Amino acid sequence: MRRLLLLTAMLFPALASAATLHVSAAASLTDVLQELAPLYEKQSGDALLFNFGASSLLARQIEEGAPADLFISADELKMDQLQVRRLIVAASRRSILSNTLAIIVPKESRMKIDSPADLADDSVRNIAVADPQTVPAGLYAKEYLRKLKLWQKIVFKVVPTDNVRGALAAVEAGNADAGIVYKTDALISKLVRIAYDVPVSEGPDISYPAAVVTDSKQPAAAQRLLDFLQSPPAQAVFRKYGFLIKPRK
Amino acid sequence: MSAGNWHIVAFTLRVAALSTLLILPFGIGVAWLLARYRWPGKSLVETLVTLPLVMPPVATGLVLLKLIGRRGPLGQLLDHAGIEVVFTWRAVVLAMMAMSFPLLVRGCRVAFEEVNVRFEQVARTLGASDWRVFATITVPLALRGIVGGLVLAFARAIGEFGATIVVAGNIPGRTRTLALAIYDDAQLGHDADAYRLLAVAAVIAFVALWTSEAILRRQR
Numbered sequence: 522m523r524r525l526l527l528l529t530a531m532l533f534p535a536l537a538s539a540a541t542l543h544v545s546a547a548a549s550l551t552d553v554l555q556e557l558a559p560l561y562e563k564q565s566g567d568a569l570l571f572n573f574g575a576s577s578l579l580a581r582q583i584e585e586g587a588p589a590d591l592f593i594s595a596d597e598l599k600m601d602q603l604q605v606r607r608l609i610v611a612a613s614r615r616s617i618l619s620n621t622l623a624i625i626v627p628k629e630s631r632m633k634i635d636s637p638a639d640l641a642d643d644s645v646r647n648i649a650v651a652d653p654q655t656v657p658a659g660l661y662a663k664e665y666l667r668k669l670k671l672w673q674k675i676v677f678k679v680v681p682t683d684n685v686r687g688a689l690a691a692v693e694a695g696n697a698d699a700g701i702v703y704k705t706d707a708l709i710s711k712l713v714r715i716a717y718d719v720p721v722s723e724g725p726d727i728s729y730p731a732a733v734v735t736d737s738k739q740p741a742a743a744q745r746l747l748d749f750l751q752s753p754p755a756q757a758v759f760r761k762y763g764f765l766i767k768p769r770k
Numbered sequence: 771m772s773a774g775n776w777h778i779v780a781f782t783l784r785v786a787a788l789s790t791l792l793i794l795p796f797g798i799g800v801a802w803l804l805a806r807y808r809w810p811g812k813s814l815v816e817t818l819v820t821l822p823l824v825m826p827p828v829a830t831g832l833v834l835l836k837l838i839g840r841r842g843p844l845g846q847l848l849d850h851a852g853i854e855v856v857f858t859w860r861a862v863v864l865a866m867m868a869m870s871f872p873l874l875v876r877g878c879r880v881a882f883e884e885v886n887v888r889f890e891q892v893a894r895t896l897g898a899s900d901w902r903v904f905a906t907i908t909v910p911l912a913l914r915g916i917v918g919g920l921v922l923a924f925a926r927a928i929g930e931f932g933a934t935i936v937v938a939g940n941i942p943g944r945t946r947t948l949a950l951a952i953y954d955d956a957q958l959g960h961d962a963d964a965y966r967l968l969a970v971a972a973v974i975a976f977v978a979l980w981t982s983e984a985i986l987r988r989q990r
Contacts, residue, residue, distance in 0.1 A: 578957055647857060652940075655958060680857045680939050691939075695841045696856045 540567040540742040543588045545579040547595035547729065548684035549620065549658065549703045553762040560758075561749050567742055575684035577655040583608055583734060590743040593617070593731040593750075595685075596657035600730040607735060613744060614732035617751055619765040622665060622724050623704040624717040627695045634699060634716040637666060641674040649680045649688035649697035658685035661725045662701040668725075689713065703727075705763040721765070728767070771966050774942075775951070779970050782948040785859060786927035789866035790920060793874055797923070798916065801878030802904075823872040827932025830868055834937045838864065861938035862945050866930045870923035877919020881912035914986050921982040925975055 580599040653659035666672040692700035693712040931949040938945040955964035
């Protein structure tokens with residue numbers, strides 16, 4: 522009987538702890554949130570279950586009724602898309618983080634990329650970017666290169682990936698000559714180096730909004746987690762990974 | 771349906787046909803060796819050939835990526851020769867080949883095993899060469915199974931997803947196949963487009979199966 526209970530607890534962790542929060546979060550937050558999770562779980566007693574992916578995919582999943590208590594998107598657009606359909610609690614929505622872009626190359630690459638314009642050079646055969654049609658990291662990269670009038674010159678070289686971490690992986694493996702990712706992604710990889718660090722002033726306005734999902738059965742617990750993510754200890758961890766903190770309004 | 775969607779359908783049919791054509795001689799050869807002879811390493815080859823059928827397609831894709839990636843043993847050679855493979859249509863064909871090969875081999879092997887060896891022996895006693903026996907006795911008698919395996923391999927190639935997305939990516943206009951496009955449309959919420967492509971996929975599958983049945987009926 523005790524074994525059966527234990528097994529049940531393992532299969533349905535929700536029964537074992539106060540609350541199990543499903544957090545759908547942008548792929549670029551993977552590492553930092555996984556570092557923050559044990560901290561929060563210890564402090565609150567709640568358990569966190571993450572669903573990382575392209576924000577566009579996560580928003581779509583929430584639209585289709587996927588379980589989520591808190592959604593953290595890598596751009597405002599996806600959050601707007603959910604708010605219009607009243608799928609998030611508008612009052613809980615706030616932008617918590619910012620980021621910058623970086624042009625990366627494989628660590629041992631001898632390619633000379635000192636500026637975004639060098640991406641247009643023939644020696645760069647392909648460029649890994651998160652899908653520039655839908656995924657925030659790709660949309661930001663496109664916006665940035667458009668502003669520099671470079672997008673049309675490189676668009677045929679773009680290898681779109683499912684999310685920003687896919688672009689990172691393609692450069693890590695050497696299968697892409699270069700990639701455009703968030704600086705925070707570049708910083709966690711030992712296999713790539715930053716060829717060009719896009720200054721905040723030059724790059725697009727990157728914003729990570731978070732909100733409680735309307736269908737959440739435990740909105741109070743979700744709100745507590747959101748508050749925690751804006752607390753000084755959490756912010757210190759975000760900073761360590763290279764994220765920029767948005768001032769709390 | 772949009773021009774872009776038709777382009778995707780045409781591209782998928784082309785690469786799947788090429789993949790099936792490329793594996794055909796090897797598939798028949800390997801099936802023949804497996805069906806008729808005992809040789810050292812046979813069970814190893816048997817396992818290797820079946821592996822893509824039982825492994826998650828994504829895992830097969832990963833193995834392929836390690837092989838033909840720019841830093842992989844094969845990829846480096848090709849890269850030096852100036853042939854780009856990963857994230858190009860060539861990678862799509864390779865993924866399709868790897869995933870459909872086991873089906874072709876299985877179909878052909880069973881077919882060869884069912885051919886009565888007596889007929890071949892008789893032909894040989896009448897002076898026919900090994901090659902002539904194979905071409906005029908064995909293959910015609912095994913044709914049902916060979917065509918069956920071929921159609922199955924072609925259908926598998928058309929539906930290939932897991933390995934393709936790993937080695938070829940999902941690049942619009944370059945490596946996006948029917949299956950990848952359906953996935954993409956579903957993700958974006960373009961359900962109408964997804965359904966249209968789904969209908970096309972169903973029609974292709976139906977036509978392929980029906981044609982093979984018709985060919986075989988005429989055979990009998």
